[in-house]
Structures are given as structure tokens and as C-alpha cells.
Amino acid sequence: MGKTLAEKIWGDHVVYSAPGEPDLLYIDLHLIHEVTSPQAFDGLRLAGRKVRRPDLTIATEDHNTPTIDINKPIADPISKLQVDTLRKNAAEFGIRLHSLGDIEQGIVHVVGPQLGITQPGMTIVCGDSHTSTHGAFGALAFGIGTSEVEHVLATQTLPQSRPKMMAVNIEGTLRKGVTSKDIILALIAKIGTGGGQGYVIEYRGSAIRALSMEARMTICNLSIEAGARAGLIAPDQTTFDYIKGRPHAPEGAEWDRAVEYWSALFSDNDAHFDAQVDLDANTLSPFVTWGTNPGQGAPLDSLIPAPSDFADEASRNAAERALEYMDLAPKTPLKSVKIDTVFLGSCTNGRIEDLRAAAEIMKGRTIAPGLRMLVVPGSARVREQAQREGLNQVFLDAGAEWREAGCSMCLGMNPDQLKPGERSASTSNRNFEGRQGKGGRTHLVSPLVAAATAIRGTLSSPDDL
Amino acid sequence: MKAFISHTGTAIPLRRSNVDTDQIIPAQYLKRVTRSGFEDGLFNAWRQDPEFVLNQPQYSSATILVAGPDFGTGSSREHAVWALQNYGFEAVLSARFADIFRNNSLKGGLLTVILPQEIIEELWALIESDPTTQITVDLEAREVRYTGKKVAFELDDYTRWRLMEGLDDIGLTLRQADSIAQFEEKRPSFKVRTLPARS
Numbered sequence A: 001m002g003k004t005l006a007e008k009i010w011g012d013h014v015v016y017s018a019p020g021e022p023d024l025l026y027i028d029l030h031l032i033h034e035v036t037s038p039q040a041f042d043g044l045r046l047a048g049r050k051v052r053r054p055d056l057t058i059a060t061e062d063h064n065t066p067t068i069d070i071n072k073p074i075a076d077p078i079s080k081l082q083v084d085t086l087r088k089n090a091a092e093f094g095i096r097l098h099s100l101g102d103i104e105q106g107i108v109h110v111v112g113p114q115l116g117i118t119q120p121g122m123t124i125v126c127g128d129s130h131t132s133t134h135g136a137f138g139a140l141a142f143g144i145g146t147s148e149v150e151h152v153l154a155t156q157t158l159p160q161s162r163p164k165m166m167a168v169n170i171e172g173t174l175r176k177g178v179t180s181k182d183i184i185l186a187l188i189a190k191i192g193t194g195g196g197q198g199y200v201i202e203y204r205g206s207a208i209r210a211l212s213m214e215a216r217m218t219i220c221n222l223s224i225e226a227g228a229r230a231g232l233i234a235p236d237q238t239t240f241d242y243i244k245g246r247p248h249a250p251e252g253a254e255w256d257r258a259v260e261y262w263s264a265l266f267s268d269n270d271a272h273f274d275a276q277v278d279l280d281a282n283t284l285s286p287f288v289t290w291g292t293n294p295g296q297g298a299p300l301d302s303l304i305p306a307p308s309d310f311a312d313e314a315s316r317n318a319a320e321r322a323l324e325y326m327d328l329a330p331k332t333p334l335k336s337v338k339i340d341t342v343f344l345g346s347c348t349n350g351r352i353e354d355l356r357a358a359a360e361i362m363k364g365r366t367i368a369p370g371l372r373m374l375v376v377p378g379s380a381r382v383r384e385q386a387q388r389e390g391l392n393q394v395f396l397d398a399g400a401e402w403r404e405a406g407c408s409m410c411l412g413m414n415p416d417q418l419k420p421g422e423r424s425a426s427t428s429n430r431n432f433e434g435r436q437g438k439g440g441r442t443h444l445v446s447p448l449v450a451a452a453t454a455i456r457g458t459l460s461s462p463d464d465l
Numbered sequence B: 001m002k003a004f005i006s007h008t009g010t011a012i013p014l015r016r017s018n019v020d021t022d023q024i025i026p027a028q029y030l031k032r033v034t035r036s037g038f039e040d041g042l043f044n045a046w047r048q049d050p051e052f053v054l055n056q057p058q059y060s061s062a063t064i065l066v067a068g069p070d071f072g073t074g075s076s077r078e079h080a081v082w083a084l085q086n087y088g089f090e091a092v093l094s095a096r097f098a099d100i101f102r103n104n105s106l107k108g109g110l111l112t113v114i115l116p117q118e119i120i121e122e123l124w125a126l127i128e129s130d131p132t133t134q135i136t137v138d139l140e141a142r143e144v145r146y147t148g149k150k151v152a153f154e155l156d157d158y159t160r161w162r163l164m165e166g167l168d169d170i171g172l173t174l175r176q177a178d179s180i181a182q183f184e185e186k187r188p189s190f191k192v193r194t195l196p197a198r199s
Helices: A005-011 A038-047 A077-093 A108-115 A129-137 A146-155 A180-191 A213-226 A237-243 A252-262 A313-326 A352-362 A380-388 A391-398 A447-456 B027-031 B079-087 B099-108 B117-129 B157-165 B169-185
Strands: A014-016 A023-026 A029-032 A057-060 A096-098 A123-126 A140-143 A157-160 A164-171 A199-204 A230-232 A275-280 A287-289 A297-299 A341-344 A372-375 A423-426 A441-444 B006-009 B011-014 B064-067 B091-094 B111-114 B135-138 B143-146 B149-152
Touching: A005 A140, A005 A199, A005 A230, A014 B169, A023 B169, A029 A108, A029 A146, A038 A077, A038 A146, A057 A108, A077 A096, A077 B027, A108 A123, A108 A129, A108 A213, A108 A380, A123 A129, A129 A140, A129 A213, A129 A230, A140 A230, A146 A157, A146 B099, A146 B169, A157 B169, A180 A213, A180 A275, A180 A287, A180 A297, A199 A213, A213 A230, A213 A237, A213 A352, A237 A252, A341 A352, A341 A447, A352 A380, A352 A391, A352 A447, A372 A391, A380 A391, A423 A447, B011 B117, B027 B079, B064 B117, B079 B099, B091 B117, B099 B111, B117 B143
Parallel strands: A029 A057, A029 A123, A057 A096, A123 A140, A164 A199, A164 A275, A199 A230, A341 A372, A341 A423, A423 A441, B011 B064, B064 B091, B091 B111
Antiparallel strands: A014 A023, A023 A157, A287 A297, A287 A441, B006 B135, B135 B143, B143 B149
């Protein structure tokens, strides 16, 4: 019987295997940031261990960092300590670190791909659940906890139980104004936040093949919100073209050898998937969340649901709770929801294509009175490129704020936060209660919806302009 | 890591589904560089409400959390496990756990036990009518016992052994150091390497 793509990658990385035990997998790349690493390095130090492969490890500062005045010392002493701790640890253990102010600094899942360090067929881990992003390159990439971070630092391996395989087949053509963000939000609404639990999801089909690498990254990024262990897309010419010429891309004969290996990275025709889900891209439209988990979403041009719309009691209770927290009335149009803050950024949608898409809509226009918009490029390189293209001026002229790179308002940890009761349209990945700040209310949207919303002041798509 | 053989204690009913890691431990607490002291962060937002179950005195000495399905969704933050442990919980019972959270819990010795939702409902009713009900989570027998009833649960042999011995994963892996070195020798030359740290 044939193998799935994920099974092939798994098989290529088993260091040790014994019946009744999890397989010991080799890790090709370990990404590090300041929040989930301090206790891991402490553990190494206490046990007198070194980092086994500093040359397969790379670090950046992204979660706990400010996005303005980055040349000044970090104002919050606890945040400053955490970032200083990473700097100290990276120096002590010999790990390459891209700090605030470094041109290669940025959100860890933007940095890996842009450096060309994320490649097909790799096992990639990071102490961050959105590590699934790198699966867009045909890599097996997943988030790990701090104890596992320590384990990888010490041994460059990780014991893992075999996941099940799910195929998500998406055929058809996306209509104008519909993006990969809408695809994945629609999928999560369909299968639920537990729908992918225990699975690695492979995204397949003509609609997936037609997507750019950045669009594929958005889809793989949100796999975790469907409960999946990881999400991946088989590499193809689009993938190879993206990687070629980047700083860490192989060259010459090594490039040819790499492409030969990468070209065999696909699920065999007779591979077995434990589950299949189909989505018709032709029927998709801009999709947003109304509730407090990424599965509580609906088409933007529909009505906010009522708890009674849900079949099971748990979903009804969850909807009731969510509507109360979000202060939304059932059966009102989503397009009537008034937004206070728009956040364009994050590892989900903070790349150059996302900024271009939003800028195209906002060119020559201004944001709604009383509304605030934060545009946060995913990395210093993305920021630099956006400035070369004049995108920053479009945002500034519209009345939005143009920030430095970082996770920013995605999670309420650094200074970029919602105030209690404030409502956002956010291109990020989580709308949990208090996610963007205590009492904050988050609606997850695509960059196109974010831009149109900023102009009109209520949840909108470009068609409404 | 402390070994886990069997634990008997009282329990607290958390009648919520989809309890995500931002609720278990808000991002603000992740700024810390220590592994301990997270007890004040546990369910911090919900604890602001005096009616929240964790604030009820009859459950103040509970060491077992009985939660709705899809517990621990969201982030990979292991701080969620530390917060539960720092607060005093030894085990969490639910019909379904998010993968990363479950993995983290079993690494750190917080026993997450999967039980059918009907059993969870039964336990909720029981501990709400009598908060002093003693519940035993027996890892050795792979059983949860209460008021004369026994319910079996699943956990793979390897994890059960590791938790009962209180073994550190890294020490276990380093027993395969030779296999790791052999694997490294055979890695293709085109595989990526990062740049050295700058001095």
C-alpha cells in the first residue's frame, strides 16, 4: 500500500523505533523565540547539557516585543527580562539569534520561509502552535511545549506517536475577493475546533495548487485551530520557485539533488487516509468569525446565528456564552457589526501579499472616523519591501499606524492590545475570550475584509465599497 | 518528575466545553521565565467572577478537575499545565483533550484522563450534590473509581510506565545516543544549516 506525504516524511526521520513506544524522530530545524524557551535553557544548564545541534537551531524575538520605539529598552520589566534571557541563552549556547533591530528579525513563522530555511520534506518544530505554517512547503511542522523544546535542544530528536491522516480536498476556483483565509475559516466552521484532533491534515486539490506560497501558509497556519497536529501541502513548482535563490536555499548540484528528493514528496495514489473532507472552492465567499473560537464562523454576508440554530446542547451553550461575551444579537447581519480596531498582521496574514492586497483596497481612501488600524508587517524584511513598494504610505495616508515587525496584537502580551469591550477585525488566528486583551472582542477576517472594514467602519468586504 | 501511581482526592466540576489555553493561563503570565508561581494565573479571567466554580469554598481543596469536552484547545503553552499543577491539580478528566495540551500534560505528570461524556456528566452531578466525594484516579489499574463504581480508561503502556516511574524523557532518549549519531551521519548533504551565532 502506498504512503501519504506525511508518512513518507515520518519514515525518513525515524531514528529509533520499538514496539509499544513512540517513534524517535530526528528534527531538521528547531525554531526558537523568547516566550517558550527560558525554562528549556534553564533545564539544559541544570543538567549540564549543551545544545546538540546549534546549526539546526535559529531564534528570533517576536511575541513579547514592542512594535514601536524598538531602539529604546523594552518598557515592561518582565518582558525585558524575558527578551534579555533569550539573548543571554543564545549567546551562551551558541545559537543564531535575530533580535529587534536586526533586518532578519520578525515573527518566527515568517522568518523561516523568507530565509529559505523552511524546505520540503523537513521535520520542523517550535514552541508555538502555529508552527504548522511551515507545512505549506511540504514539511512536517508542529508546535511543542517547553519540555519538548528542552528535549530537542538536548537531543535534536522528539518521541512522537503516529498521528492519523486526513485529506482535505478543495477543488474549484476561488471567486474574486475570496482568499485562502476564507477557505480555512470555512473548513474550521465545518469540522469544528476538535475536528482535526489526532490528525495531520493534507490539503489537496486544484484550488490548493492554484495558491501562492503565502496563501498556502495561511491555510497551514490555521490547521491547529481545527485541532490538527499539523497541516501540509505537497511541494510543487510553485514551492521550488519560491525557495530558489533565498539565503539558505541549496545551490548548484545540491539544488538539483534537493529538487529530485522534493519531487518525490507527494501522497501515493493508493495511500490510505483515515478521513476525507471535501470543500467546493466555487461556493466560498468571505468568511468571518462571530464567536469566541475559530470554529464559530459564518459567511460575512449572512446573519449572526442564534443558539437554537445548533443541533447539540454543548454547541448551543457555547454559542450562547459566545454571543454574550461578544455582545452580539442573534439574527442581525454580520455586516452591521461596528468595529473599533482593525489589525492587519500576524503569522497568519502578515506577509507582503497580504499587505499588497489591503493596500490596493485602501489606496486613496481613509479609515472610518473613530476607528483605529494597526498594520504590522510580519518581519523587518517584509516591512522594508512594503516601504520600497510605497505600501506604508498608502496605510499612513489612510490614517492607519505603520509598525515594526512582531506578533503585536495577535495575543494580549506585548503593549498592542484591545481595551475591555473593544471590538476588532483581525487578520490573526484566534478569537478566544480576552485573546487580544482582557475583555477584548475579536472577529477573525481576511486582509481584504480587514481593509474594507477599516474604511467602512463595519464588517465589510471589498464589494461593499 | 514525581511518579504517579494513584491519586485520591475531591473534584471540581467545570461545566464548560472548549476551554482554551488563553482561559487556562492568559498570555500576560507567559512573560515569566520561571516554571513555578503560575497558580495566580490559572483561569484568571474567569476567577474575577465571584460565582465562578473555582471561587466556591466547597471545592477549595479539590485536586481533580472534571471538565467539558475539548479541554486545552489553542496554544502550545506548557504554562497551562504548570498553572494547573501549581494550583494543586493532579488530574484532569474530560471526554476529549486538544493534542498539544494532552502531550504537554503527560510530559509533566499532570494526568489527563479521557472518559465518556456520560461519565463526566455523572461525576458533575455527583460532586455538585456532594463536594466531599472521594475520587480515585488509579494509573496502575487504568481506572477511575468513585462511590463504589469503576470506570476503565485508556492510556498506552509506554506513557503509563514512564509516568509510574517518574522518568525524564531526555534521559530515556539519550539511551539511544548511538542511533542518533548514526542517523546524523546519513543525512543528505543538501539539508539546511543555520548560520553560526554572531559574537
